[in-house]
Amino acid sequence: LAKTTQPISMDSYEGQEVNITCSHNNIATNDYITWYQQFPSQGPRFIIQGYKTKVTNEVASLFIPADRKSSTLSLPRVSLSDTAVYYCLVGGSSNTGKLIFGQGTTLQVKP
């Protein structure tokens, strides 16, 4: 399974753009990159998924360089409610669908 590395924690202020980068140097050809968000006392929630280049939805953008060895989750104009743990996952047919979560990045948004 491709291992992921991401910062343990990040701080930001309301209204700022937040970029969280995840490293996955041994990503396999068929692997997708997926990000989840977890609020305290809740299960994780899917945010965004991509394979290459850029993906954007109503919540976030995901930037994936050509070599796919890293990815960056971008949250535009964060608010206090974006305070959560963000997990980067890498997987695909190479791991039979098993989802392995790392330690995640704890984002603290301050007023």
Place this chain on the structure above:
Amino acid sequence: GAGVSQSPSNKVTEKGKDVELRCDPISGHTALYWYRQSLGQGLEFLIYFQGNSAPDKSGLPSDRFSAERTGGSVSTLTIQRTQQEDSAVYLCASSLNPTGGRVDTEAFFGQGTRLTVV
């Protein structure tokens, strides 16, 4: 149902007792996962069911842990002879993963069962 349902939401048990945790996945989802999350920690993979394939039990921490999935739907995680270190939130998730295990579909999580062993 509309989402993944787990029961009970909270469980307090005495050390040495057996407990059963239940997960009702989203109807039609072929993949089901169990995770454990200790306070302030990340998600620890326990077991993964995909359709009729043999489950991936590689994450179960000891032989006191077991899980079943009946009829490809409801799943039960059983912990025998509970220990204090088993105290955690147990999370269940399901997804539409087609045969072959592509993870290009999102997993939906339940609210979890908070287990406290006293």
